[in-house]
Amino acid sequence: MILGTVASAIKEEINSLRIDDEAPGMIALALSLARAVDASAKNPAAKATAARELRAVMRELHARAPVGKEGDTVDELQDKREERRKAARERAAAQE
Known part of the structure; x- marks a missing residue:
């Protein structure tokens, strides 16, 4: 099956x-x-309706998605903090 632009992106x-x-x-x-959005190019009302429903479904799918470490600012900050603490411990151990 060949997918249109919207279907491929989704x-x-x-x-x-x-x-x-x-x-x-x-x-x-x-x-x-x-x-349906891809196929309704000649019917703007149908396209708008399908697009609105698609946005709602995608919002729900995003809500169900597991939270990953990639892109999570809190995890990035924690990782940086741990790196700094590890470096400080290593410097302290080297001075003893």
């Missing part, structure tokens, strides 16, 4: 969320809505 976004097993029905709905 599929990539869903793959990045790592929720394949958690919400297969919602994923199928999102992909169906994305294909």
Whole structure:
């Protein structure tokens, strides 16, 4: 099956969320809505409706996605703090 621009982007976004097993029905709905957005170029009202519903479904999928370390500012700050503490301990041990 050839996917349109929106459907391809939504599929990539869903793959990045790592929720394949958690919400297969919602994923199928999102992909169906994305294909509807791609297919409704000649009907702006249908496109707007499908896009609005797609945004709602994607919001729900994002809420179900596990929180990862990548991009998490709090984890980055904790990692930097631990690195500084480790370096300070090593300097203190070297001075003894």
